[in-house]
Every structure is written in C-alpha cells, then in structure tokens.
Amino acid sequence: MTRFLIFAAMAPPLGFVVAFWVMLQLANWLAGGPTTFDVAQSMMLPTIYLVGLIPALLAAWFDHVLARHQVSFRIALTALFG
Numbered sequence: 521m522t523r524f525l526i527f528a529a530m531a532p533p534l535g536f537v538v539a540f541w542v543m544l545q546l547a548n549w550l551a552g553g554p555t556t557f558d559v560a561q562s563m564m565l566p567t568i569y570l571v572g573l574i575p576a577l578l579a580a581w582f583d584h585v586l587a588r589h590q591v592s593f594r595i596a597l598t599a600l601f602g
Contacts, residue, residue, distance in 0.1 A: 523587075527580035532572030536565065578602070 540561050548555055579602025586594040 523584055524577060524580045527576045527583070528573060531576030531579065532569045533565065535572050536568045540564075575602075 541557065545555055545557060579598060582602055583594065583598040586597060591597065
C-alpha cells in the first residue's frame with residue numbers, strides 16, 4: 521500500500537519537472553530559441569496529477585508484482601517499463 525502512495529505522490533510532479541523545466545528548456549536551447557521557463561507553469565500541476573496518476577499507479581502495480589515474485593533487477597525493470 522505504501523508503494524502505491526509513494527508512486528502516486530512522487531511520479532506526477534517529478535514527471536512535470538523533468539518534462540517542462542528540464543527537457544523543454546534543453547530543446548529550446550538546442551534549437552536556438554528563447555527559454556520558456558515560467559513559474560506560471562506550476563498552475564498546470566492539478567492537470568498533471570490527473571494525467572499522470574494512472575501511469576504512476578500502473579508503474580506501482582508493476583513494481584509490486586515484481587517484488588512479490590522477488591525478481592532481481594526490479595528497480596531497473598520498473599524504471600524501464602514504468
């Protein structure tokens with residue numbers, strides 16, 4: 521149960537930070553465009569939770585199944601497929 525709460529609480533905001541505040545800035549920098557960093561993007565966080573909650577819970581379920589079967593390299597497999 522704790523695994524699902526951790527994945528649900530951490531995955532959507534972490535994905536938001538990586539997507540909008542890291543990858544988007546790198547793509548704009550490589551393309552030669554201006555940076556689009558804006559604190560107002562954090563207003564999208566409730567929508568990010570709605571969109572990112574289902575994939576986060578599916579990754580938690582996958583991690584739970586791997587833990588129950590005592591699969592080695594569980595963290596790497598969860599990161600790869602989750």
